[in-house]
Amino acid sequence: MSNKGITSRSESYSQWYLDIIDRAQLAENSSVRGCMVIKPYGYAIWENIQRELDLRIKEMGVSNAYFPLFIPKSFLSKEASHVKGFAKECAIVTHYRLKETKDGMGVEVDPEAKLEDELIVRPTSETIMYDTFSRWIESWRDLPLKINQWANIVRWERRTRLFLRTTEFLWQEGHTVHESHEESKKQVIEALEMYKRFAREVLALEMYGGKKSESEKFAGAVDTYGVEALMQDGKALQFGTSHDLGQNFAKVFNIKYINKNGELEYPWQTSWGVSTRMMGAIVMSHSDDLGLVLPPIIAPIKVVIIPIYKEGNKDKVMEFVKDVESKLSTVVDRVHLDERDFVSVGFKFNEWEKKGVPVRIEIGERDLEKKMVTIVRRDTNEKEEISVNSIGNDIKIILDNIQSELLKRSQKILEEGTTQVSSYKEFKDILKGKKGFLKAYWCGSKECEDAIKYETKATNRCFSKTGKGNCIYCGKESDKEWVFAMCY
Numbered sequence: 001m002s003n004k005g006i007t008s009r010s011e012s013y014s015q016w017y018l019d020i021i022d023r024a025q026l027a028e029n030s031s032v033r034g035c036m037v038i039k040p041y042g043y044a045i046w047e048n049i050q051r052e053l054d055l056r057i058k059e060m061g062v063s064n065a066y067f068p069l070f071i072p073k074s075f076l077s078k079e080a081s082h083v084k085g086f087a088k089e090c091a092i093v094t095h096y097r098l099k100e101t102k103d104g105m106g107v108e109v110d111p112e113a114k115l116e117d118e119l120i121v122r123p124t125s126e127t128i129m130y131d132t133f134s135r136w137i138e139s140w141r142d143l144p145l146k147i148n149q150w151a152n153i154v155r156w157e158r159r160t161r162l163f164l165r166t167t168e169f170l171w172q173e174g175h176t177v178h179e180s181h182e183e184s185k186k187q188v189i190e191a192l193e194m195y196k197r198f199a200r201e202v203l204a205l206e207m208y209g210g211k212k213s214e215s216e217k218f219a220g221a222v223d224t225y226g227v228e229a230l231m232q233d234g235k236a237l238q239f240g241t242s243h244d245l246g247q248n249f250a251k252v253f254n255i256k257y258i259n260k261n262g263e264l265e266y267p268w269q270t271s272w273g274v275s276t277r278m279m280g281a282i283v284m285s286h287s288d289d290l291g292l293v294l295p296p297i298i299a300p301i302k303v304v305i306i307p308i309y310k311e312g313n314k315d316k317v318m319e320f321v322k323d324v325e326s327k328l329s330t331v332v333d334r335v336h337l338d339e340r341d342f343v344s345v346g347f348k349f350n351e352w353e354k355k356g357v358p359v360r361i362e363i364g365e366r367d368l369e370k371k372m373v374t375i376v377r378r379d380t381n382e383k384e385e386i387s388v389n390s391i392g393n394d395i396k397i398i399l400d401n402i403q404s405e406l407l408k409r410s411q412k413i414l415e416e417g418t419t420q421v422s423s424y425k426e427f428k429d430i431l432k433g434k435k436g437f438l439k440a441y442w443c444g445s446k447e448c449e450d451a452i453k454y455e456t457k458a459t460n461r462c463f464s465k466t467g468k469g470n471c472i473y474c475g476k477e478s479d480k481e482w483v484f485a486m487c488y
């Protein structure tokens with residue numbers, strides 16, 4: 001237990017982020033470089049995210065399954081651009097045994113236990129799944145096939161940051177197979193829209209979502225769509241993607257089906273996923289200088305009750321507190337009564353504030369006769385007194401209000417953080433100052449995109465809309481507006 005403070009956002013945004021993760025006890029670095037330990041409180045948030053997301057995935061007619069952690073190296077290289085995209089960050093298993101060193105003091109790799117077909121620790125599961133799908137799919141009757149996997153993923157990152165970029169992370173990956181491109185394209189958008197709804201309804205996050213440019217798309221995809229939220233420091237964070245894989249993988253993994261006319265055809269595929277990166281997005285978008293702020297739907301504890309008593313009147317206060325707790329628990333779930341005797345009330349206030357518990361209830365002796373309690377909202381830090389008689393419904397309304405206010409706040413941040421720009425000078429000036437999302441026309445050439453990235457560090461995040469304008473870099477006429485930002 002510690003009661004260390006939190007660096008303010010104005011002092012150092014990146015240290016503030018790490019402080020929140022530490023003080024709220026979400027995660028920590030492990031002895032394995034780049035790999036994090038997700039602590040119980042952080043994992044409880046992830047479990048709530050998982051449950052809400054899993055419901056929505058299943059509503060799309062998708063079933064969960066599990067595939068191997070290891071992928072034969074030869075599988076990964078079947079799709080040329082896919083292997084190119086992941087080659088630089090692969091963990092490879094080359095041996096399967098250790099032996100004692102000559103001096104008997106330790107162990108070393110047994111050179112005789114070399115794998116003939118080396119294995120990759122999955123950086124994503126397209127290849128291992130589609131090899132399997134080629135045996136599952138024979139006719140149009142087997143389609144559409146819709147599978148989701150909850151799993152861990154390994155990508156050997158050089159620079160890591162808790163939740164945002166870690167060598168190992170957790171995610172869900174959906175993979176579907178369809179009879180026509182029209183149908184698979186519909187699935188790509190359905191998954192994208194599901195993520196958007198999920199972000200708004202559950203994470204209270206507003207975002208941009210749309211097609212990615214050629215250079216930003218997934219390795220092996222025909223098209224990639226992404227969802228991008230804006231963090232408080234003006235940088236964007238991509239927290240989900242949905243890919244139209246066309247027939248690219250079907251062709252190399254020999255997935256074929258007999259269509260309704262009796263002809264053999266390649267099917268059309270999609271894949272889509274979100275990861276523990278979302279945890280970073282939640283921390284960075286809602287929290288303040290006092291600590292974490294959580295949308296109630298994903299909070300491991302929605303309401304914490306803190307009894308306040310002096311020596312001698314504990315029994316009397318606790319009797320009232322338990323009564324309040326039971327009244328509340330019939331209407332609101334995840335209520336926690338902090339009965340610890342070995343820490344001060346002040347310590348408790350501070351700790352739950354840092355952990356982002358949406359509502360705190362303080363109950364002292366003077367509240368007994370009035371039948372009133374003091375509540376504090378974490379999102380606004382406002383205090384108010386409410387009657388015990390209607391406490392369940394009142395708290396429920398407050399929790400719903402916190403959830404919707406956080407979304408409104410996120411919508412405002414996005415709105416105010418988006419600037420329509422028509423000159424490159426303005427574009428650069430904004431990136432030097434408040435940053436945020438920049439909506440600008442771009443001609444579609446890789447040269448312009450690369451130059452913008454090199455000169456400003458801003459990248460093309462996603463497509464915005466069709467219209468009429470001039471490329472922000474070369475000035476050529478363009479009918480497509482895009483969203484640019486510096487990103488995590």
Ligand SMILES: [Zn+2]
Nearest residue numbers: 443448471474
């Ligand atoms: Zn251009």
